[in-house]
Structure formats: C-alpha cells, structure tokens
Amino acid sequence: MKSRGRNDDEKTRRKIEAMVEAEERYLAQLRREGLDSGAAPLRTTDRRSFLAVAAASAGGLLPRIASANAAAGAVERAVPADPTKVQGTPTNDDGGYGSRSQFESEARWRFGTPTKESSWTMTPLEHGMGVITPSGLHFERHHGGIATIDPAKHTLLVHGMVEQPKKYSMADIRRFPSFSRTMFIECSGNGLTEWSKPTLKTVQGTHGLTSTSEWTGVPLALVLRESGVKPGAKWVLAEGADAAVMTRSIPLDKCLDDAFIAYGQNGEAIRPEQGYPIRLMLPGWEGNTHIKWLRRLEVSDVPYQTREETSKYTDLMANGIARQFTFVMEAKSVITFPSGEMKLPGAGFYEVTGLAWSGRGKITRVEVSSDGGKSWADAHIQGPVLPICHARFRLPWRWDGKPAVLQSRATDETGYVQPTLKQLTDVRGLNGPIGSIYHLNAIQSWGVAADGSVTNVHA
Amino acid sequence: MCTLELGRWLAFSACALLVAAGCATQRSADVPQAASPGGRLDLGTTVTAAELANYFSYPADGRGLPPGSGSYAQGEKVYQTKCIACHGDKLQGSPLGDRLIGGRGTLVNNSPAKAPVKTIESYWPYATTVFDYVKRAMPFNAPGSLSNDEAYAVVAYILGEANIVAKNEVINASTLPKVAMPNRDGFVSPDPRPDAP
Numbered sequence: 333m334k335s336r337g338r339n340d341d342e343k344t345r346r347k348i349e350a351m352v353e354a355e356e357r358y359l360a361q362l363r364r365e366g367l368d369s370g371a372a373p374l375r376t377t378d379r380r381s382f383l384a385v386a387a388a389s390a391g392g393l394l395p396r397i398a399s400a401n402a403a404a405g406a407v408e409r410a411v412p413a414d415p416t417k418v419q420g421t422p423t424n425d426d427g428g429y430g431s432r433s434q435f436e437s438e439a440r441w442r443f444g445t446p447t448k449e450s451s452w453t454m455t456p457l458e459h460g461m462g463v464i465t466p467s468g469l470h471f472e473r474h475h476g477g478i479a480t481i482d483p484a485k486h487t488l489l490v491h492g493m494v495e496q497p498k499k500y501s502m503a504d505i506r507r508f509p510s511f512s513r514t515m516f517i518e519c520s521g522n523g524l525t526e527w528s529k530p531t532l533k534t535v536q537g538t539h540g541l542t543s544t545s546e547w548t549g550v551p552l553a554l555v556l557r558e559s560g561v562k563p564g565a566k567w568v569l570a571e572g573a574d575a576a577v578m579t580r581s582i583p584l585d586k587c588l589d590d591a592f593i594a595y596g597q598n599g600e601a602i603r604p605e606q607g608y609p610i611r612l613m614l615p616g617w618e619g620n621t622h623i624k625w626l627r628r629l630e631v632s633d634v635p636y637q638t639r640e641e642t643s644k645y646t647d648l649m650a651n652g653i654a655r656q657f658t659f660v661m662e663a664k665s666v667i668t669f670p671s672g673e674m675k676l677p678g679a680g681f682y683e684v685t686g687l688a689w690s691g692r693g694k695i696t697r698v699e700v701s702s703d704g705g706k707s708w709a710d711a712h713i714q715g716p717v718l719p720i721c722h723a724r725f726r727l728p729w730r731w732d733g734k735p736a737v738l739q740s741r742a743t744d745e746t747g748y749v750q751p752t753l754k755q756l757t758d759v760r761g762l763n764g765p766i767g768s769i770y771h772l773n774a775i776q777s778w779g780v781a782a783d784g785s786v787t788n789v790h791a
Numbered sequence: 792m793c794t795l796e797l798g799r800w801l802a803f804s805a806c807a808l809l810v811a812a813g814c815a816t817q818r819s820a821d822v823p824q825a826a827s828p829g830g831r832l833d834l835g836t837t838v839t840a841a842e843l844a845n846y847f848s849y850p851a852d853g854r855g856l857p858p859g860s861g862s863y864a865q866g867e868k869v870y871q872t873k874c875i876a877c878h879g880d881k882l883q884g885s886p887l888g889d890r891l892i893g894g895r896g897t898l899v900n901n902s903p904a905k906a907p908v909k910t911i912e913s914y915w916p917y918a919t920t921v922f923d924y925v926k927r928a929m930p931f932n933a934p935g936s937l938s939n940d941e942a943y944a945v946v947a948y949i950l951g952e953a954n955i956v957a958k959n960e961v962i963n964a965s966t967l968p969k970v971a972m973p974n975r976d977g978f979v980s981p982d983p984r985p986d987a988p
Contacts (some may be wrong), residue, residue, distance in 0.1 A: 344906045346886065446886040476934060490835075491843055499838040501913050507834050528903035558831050575934045579848060583979045614903070628846055636850045637917045639924040646978060648907055652899035654914075656978040662985065748985055755987040763898075764906035771984075 348525050350444035355537045358441040359673060374409070401553050403437030439767075440469055441536070448676035449477035449575070452519070454540025457668045457687065462681045463714070463722040464514070465543035467598045471619075472605045473541070476575030479625045483609040486573070488555075488593070492631035495560030502609050505595065508550040512596070515720045516689045518661045520618035520645060520770040525759070530788040534590040535671040538776060538788060542664075542689065543765030544722040545606075547613055550597030553588045556631070561588075569638075570612050573627040580621045580630040581635035582614065584611055586659075593626060595780050615780050616691030616720040618770070620645050647768040650761020655768075661691035663750050665698055665725070665742035676784035678734030684711070685726045690744035694718070697743040698725040704737035704777065705752070706791040711740070719745075736780040737791045750775055753790065827939035847926070851917040853968030860963035861944025862985050863951040869941045870948050873930045882952050888931070892953040895973055912953035916978055922962075943967070 402408035407426065412418045440453035452473040455465055465471075472478075483502045491497035501730070508719035524542035526530040530537050556568075561584065568587045572578040582591070592613045595602055602608050607624025614621050620640060635641065635657070647655040665688035670676055688695045694717050699708035711725040742750045753774035760768050849856050862871075870878075877888030884890030894908025907913075911921055926942040928934045937945070947962040956962070956970055 343884070343886075343890075445861065449931075451982065476928060476931075489838055489843065491838060497838045497843065498835040499842070500835040508832065554832070557829075558833075558835055560829070560831075571846070571848070575928065577935065578842075579927070630846075630848060632850065634850050634852070636848045636923075637920050638848070639920055639928075641918055642917065642978070643909065643915050648898060648909070650899070650901035651850050652897075654978050655980065657980040658984065660980045660982065660984065689888060749988065751987045759987045761901045762903045763900050766906075767903070771846045 348531060348765065351525055351532060351537065354441055355532050355534060356442040358439075358536075359533070362437075379482075402434050404430075404439055405432050406434040406436065407431050408703050409613050410432050432684065435566065438469070440471065440540075450475050452521075452541065454536045455543045456536045457539055457542075457666070458535045458671050458674070460668060460687070463544050463687070463724050464598065464742070465545060465722075467545065467600070467603050467606070470517075470543040470545060470597075470603070470606060471519065471541045472572070473619060474576075474605070475520075475578055478605045479572075479574040480604065480627055481573060481609060486609050486627070488610065488626060489628045490555060490559045490631075491629075493562040493565040493633065494556075495562060496558075498559050500555070502595070505550060505555075505593065505610065508554055510550055511592075512546050512547060512548040513592070513613075514544065514546040514718055515613070515615050516542055516661075516722050517613075517619045517622055518546045518664075518689070518691075519751075520620065520658070520661065523772040524766050524769050525772075526774075526776075526788075527753075527769075527772060528762060528765050530790050533672045533788055535666055535668050535776075539666045540674070541769055542687075542722070544689075545597045546599065547592075547594040547602075549592045549594035549610070549613065552591040552593055552612070552629075553621070555593065556587060556629075559631075562625045562724075564633050567629075567632045567635045569630040569632060569636050570621075570623040570626060571628040571630070572607070572623045573625040578620075578623055579636065579639065580623060581632075581637040581638060582612075582621060583657075584631070586614055586617070614659070616661060616693075618645065618661055621659060621664055645770060647760070647770050648763050650763050658771060661689075662771065662773045663690035663692065663742045663744040664688070665695075665740040665750055667700070667738050667740050667778055669784045670738065670780065671778055672786055674786045674787045676731060676780065676786070678784060679731050682729050682731055683726055684729045684738065685724065686740050687722045688713070688725055688740065688742035689720070689722045690748070691720055692748065693720065693745040695723040695742055696745050698723070699741045699743075700725075700727045700729075700757060701739045701741070702729065702731075702736045705739050705775070708741065731780070733782065735782055737789065738778045738780060739775050739791070741775055829954035844976055847923075849919045849923045851919050851968065853919055853964060856919070856922070856964035856967060857939045858964065859939035859943055861940050861942070861947050861962050862961050863944075863947045863958040865940070866946065866948025866951070869937070869945050873933075873937070873941075874945065875930060884948065891949055898974070898977065910953075910954065911949055912973065914974050914977070915970055916975050918946065918950060918955075918972055921949065922967055 350640040390435050438456040438459040442451055442453045445451040455469050455471045486502055488500045519541035526538055567581045569581050594611050594613045610626045612623040612626050647658055667686035669685050688698045698711040701708045702713045711727040714724040717723050756774050777789050779787045840924045878891055879885050882891040890910050892910055892912040895914030897908040900907050925945055943962045950956040951958040
C-alpha cells in the first residue's frame with residue numbers, strides 16, 4: 333500500500349514544520365529587537381549598551397522606544413541618561429504587583445497548532461537561572477483553552493468507591509493541613525520532534541516542556557481519607573473543569589503516596605494557565621496527569637480508559653503494540669548554556685551549565701562531555717538537590733576553539749543512567765518521524781563549530 | 792494494590808505524608824491532632840446523588856452509560872451538521888480535527904519515513920471511550936452540547952464508516968460496551984521501563 337498513511341505523514345510533517353516555524357518566528361523577533369541569542373551569554377548587556385547609547389544621543393530622557401514595545405510582563409519606562417540625576421519611578425506605581433525589567437523579553441512561544449485553544453508553549457530554558465521557573469514562563473499544554481474560574485464558585489467532588497461522597501469549596505480545601513514542595517512537571521511529549529533527526533534549533537524547542545515551581549497544597553491522601561476509600565478500590569479518575577473536561581485515571585497507590593492538590597505556585601495562587609484554583613500534582617509523573625482546574629475525583633476499581641490514556645499518551649512500539657499507563661518521567665538532563673543558536677565569541681573560558689531531573693527521585697550525578705560522549709567529567713550539582721526537581725549543574729570549560737560536541741548525562745538515585753537516543757530506539761523502535769512520541773529522555777548533543785556557533789546535532 | 796491501609800494513618804499520617812513529601816523539618820506538633828476517630832478532619836460537606844448526576848465517566852464495561860440510543864443514519868445527520876467542518880466529509884480529518892477512520896495495518900512500522908495512522912478505527916481500544924469523549928468535549932466549538940441520543944448516533948456513524956459495526960446496528964448503553972474494537976489487544980501495561988540502556 334504505497335499511499336498508506338500519506339495523509340498522516342503529511343499531518344505529522346505539517347506538525348513538525350509548524351513547530352519549526354513557531355521557533356523561527358520567535359528567533360526572528362529576538363533578532364529584530366537586537367536580542368539575537370548569537371551574542372549570548374552577553375545578549376542583555378548588549379541591548380542595554382545599545383539603549384544607553386541611544387539614550388545618550390537623545391540627550392537625556394528617552395521616550396518610548398518606537399521599535400520595541402514593552403515585552404510581555406514588563407512596563408516600558410523612560411530611560412534617563414544618568415539614573416543618579418533624576419528621581420526614579422514612584423514607589424508602588426506598579427499598582428502593587430511588580431513586573432520584570434523592560435530590558436528582559438524572554439518568553440514562552442506557542443507551538444503553531446491550528447487552534448490556539450488546543451496548543452502548548454515552551455519554557456525558554458536557555459535563559460533560566462537556578463532551578464525555579466518563573467510562574468509566567470512555566471510551560472503550558474491546553475486541550476480546550478485556559479479555563480476562567482471564580483474560586484468562590486469552584487468545588488471539588490470526591491465520590492465513587494468511598495464511604496462518604498464529599499464536596500469541598502476552596503475555603504474547605506484551604507483548611508486542610510498544607511505543605512509545599514519544589515518539583516518539576518514535564519510533558520511526556522517533550523522532545524517529540526527530535527526522535528529521528530535534530531529538528532528544532534533551541535533548547536526551548538527541544539526541551540522547553542519542563543518547568544519547576546514551588547507548589548503548595550494539600551496531600552491527596554488526607555482528602556481521600558475524609559471520604560473513606562472502600563476495599564477493592566484501585567484507581568482514581570481525576571477530572572478538570574476546562575472545555576476539554578480533561579480526565580485521567582490514576583492508580584490509587586500514587587494518590588495515597590505523594591500526590592497532592594496544589595493551590596499555590598511560587599508563593600502565590602497558582603496561575604490560571606496552570607489550573608487555577610487547584611491542580612492535581614503527581615510528583616515525577618507525566619504532566620498530562622497533573623489535571624488542571626481539578627473539579628472531580630471518582631474512586632474506582634478499574635481505569636476509565638479515557639481518550640487521553642488510550643489514543644494519546646500511549647507509546648506505540650515498532651511491533652505495533654502500545655505501552656499504556658507509562659507515567660514516570662525518567663532521568664534526563666540538558667545543557668542550557670551553551671545551546672542551540674548561541675554563538676561563543678571565541679576560544680577560552682566558559683561555564684557550561686544546564687538542568688537535570690528525574691521522576692524517580694534525586695539526581696546523584698551529572699557528567700558532561702565535550703567530545704560527543706567519548707570522555708566525561710563530573711559536573712558540580714548545585715545543592716540542595718531535591719527529589720523530583722530540576723537540579724542545576726555547572727562545569728568550568730576551556731574551549732580550545734576546535735569543533736566540539738557537548739553532551740550531559742544524568743544519573744538518579746536509583747542508579748538509572750540517562751540513555752543515548754540509539755539505546756532508546758534500539759528498544760522502542762522508530763515508528764514514524766516522531767517515533768513513539770512520548771518519553772524521549774535521551775542525551776542531547778550540541779555541536780560547537782570552529783566559529784563558535786552552536787547547533788542541535790545528533791551524535 | 793492499595794498497599795497503605797488507611798486505618799494505619801491515624802494520628803501520625805499527616806506528619807508522615809509531609810515527611811514523605813520532602814518536608815523533613817516539619818514537626819509533628821505542626822500537624823493538627825484534632826482528628827476525629829478514623830483520622831478524619833471532618834472537612835467538606837456531603838454531596839447528593841442529584842449533584843453527582845451532573846457528572847459522568849464511562850469505563851470500558853459501560854457502567855453508568857445513560858439511556859438513549861442512536862443509529863448510523865441519525866449519526867450521519869449529526870455528523871454533517873456538527874463534526875464535518877473539522878473531521879472532513881470522509882472522516883479523513885483536517886488540520887483542525889483528527890482523522891477518525893482508516894489506518895488498519897499501519898501500526899507495525901519501524902521506519903521514520905512513514906507514520907502510523909492512528910485513528911478510532913485502527914488504534915482506539917474501546918468504543919466506550921469514543922462516546923465518553925464525544926459527550927465530554929465535542930464538538931470543539933460547543934463542547935458538551937450533544938444529547939445522549941446524538942452522541943450515541945455519532946458513535947454509530949463513525950463505527951459504521953469504520954466497518955466495525957453494521958450500519959443497521961443501534962448503539963446504546965447495552966451494545967456500546969460489546970463493540971469489538973480492532974486494536975482492543977494492542978496495549979500493554981504495566982510500564983516496562985526502565986527499558987534502556
């Protein structure tokens with residue numbers, strides 16, 4: 333059947349092309365604004381000096397810069413030639429909620445799906461610092477847009493195989509004993525474009541579907557105990573209050589172990605796009621299971637076989653059999669500096685840095701190679717290293733100016749070592765251009781050319 | 792499967808949970824000791840069957856499926872009105888909506904040059920999932936707006952076009968769970984990972 337799958341091939345190709353285009357639009361915008369990441373790591377300094385020059389030439393206060401409206405999350409203010417000679421912005425002039433510098437413009441970009449409601453955005457990991465992702469840069473995946481919910485009217489239902497079905501207002505939920513946990517969430521589709529060949533150019537494109545926040549909420553076990561789970565129960569269906577009415581079946585064991593219901597993110601209420609007012613949290617498991625806008629938990633003896641756990645979020649192997657309920661995000665790491673689309677100005681000292689994480693616990697080791705994996709050096713991991721959380725690693729590196737291939741390799745506390753792409757595809761096969769789609773946690777390679785330019789390569 | 796018997800959790804469970812969750816500095820004194828027998832905090836309110844009737848989820852055995860029914864012919868009319876814009880006149884899909892039929896025999900494949908064609912016909916293991924999803928989230932521009940009859944009918948139409956059920960068969964709460972989907976045995980669990988290296 334020569335024509336078999338032609339439509340689907342085209343759809344897959346369109347999908348990948350749309351993603352490439354979305355990344356390209358973002359890069360073009362950066363170039364227009366003089367923020368070409370080719371100048372990284374000094375790019376913001378470059379823009380600042382450009383603006384300083386412009387300000388000086390304007391002979392004092394600089395009015396709004398015509399070519400650069402304030403970036404999302406920033407307020408454009410006049411820039412004095414000498415900030416010591418004029419008073420600054422009045423206190424609390426921001427209305428009581430601060431914004432970032434107008435000179436900072438990194439942003440999520442959206443994958444170019446035909447609808448904006450079923451789509452996703454990527455975290456700009458290449459500009460990240462430390463381990464926390466700013467709430468406004470946390471990646472998103474929506475299936476029916478971002479629900480707008482009045483917390484005064486929101487309720488959480490708990491029913492099914494329980495002694496006492498219950499309903500909780502947000503005020504009720506806030507009365508439970510609470511705790512905070514800093515942890516990553518990663519979409520299991522992170523990197524899906526990279527199975528068969530290097531496709532996206534930046535680390536935002538290849539790895540931007542992972543983010544870390546401090547989440548605050550209530551242990552799910554405490555909530556379930558209020559209702560009393562009946563013997564024989566094994567699964568809990570979680571349902572969201574968005575237009576997709578997203579549902580996933582979660583094993584009860586996980587619900588009674590470390591699952592929780594979050595209402596806080598990085599010290600404030602969870603963001604609308606992260607599930608305001610509450611979201612299910614399942615540490616270490618694929619992002620789709622962290623049901624946003626959580627409104628209902630139904631305890632059951634069987635999984636519900638929802639659309640998202642059958643037709644999506646299953647991993648089709650080369651033999652035609654799909655793995656189902658593949659929840660855990662395995663250990664993974666990526667170098668964020670230097671990374672794709674950057675340009676090193678010349679030979680000499682650089683600090684290689686990046687992130688490592690594992691859904692099975694703590695990262696215990698990160699190794700870095702500059703020769704495509706032939707030799708490795710242990711990177712320093714910034715402490716404290718938290719379980720199921722991004723860990724920041726760093727390694728001093730003196731680049732000799734010759735072509736190099738940078739890689740990082742993570743090991744977690746179970747002893748699991750991040751595999752190569754070949755090791756993954758040897759086992760799982762390559763079922764189409766985007767392979768088995770989910771759970772690509774292979775070692776990432778960045779090629780450094782003699783001119784200092786950094787590109788996404790398979791090595 | 793439930794390895795933790797809830798009764799064991801009584802007085803120290805909240806504390807244990809917090810420690811397990813990485814808050815080792817949390818002292819037990821921080822945790823309310825005012826739990827009633829059974830360790831319950833007596834929060835929340837009871838919920839009635841009437842309230843619960845507003846929600847649904849249908850597992851593969853079909854429990855809880857609502858009354859109503861639909862035929863291929865009725866479903867074709869619903870499809871032409873409410874589904875065709877995104878899923879196409881031949882259920883072939885478009886950039887806006889997934890392809891719904893075809894693709895049998897394409898799942899075994901180890902070539903990056905070809906893509907498997909994953910549709911309801913070729914990939915979905917349970918027909919109950921189609922009904923659940925259509926009723927839950929379709930059509931995209933008016934999610935959750937189909938009546939039970941309309942949703943059953945659309946499922947009958949799709950399954951008929953997919954040559955999975957006869958076009959004269961009526962789909963309802965009794966017949967839907969009995970539909971034998973072609974890829975019913977195409978899934979494995981539990982998760983075999985770690986599988987590499």
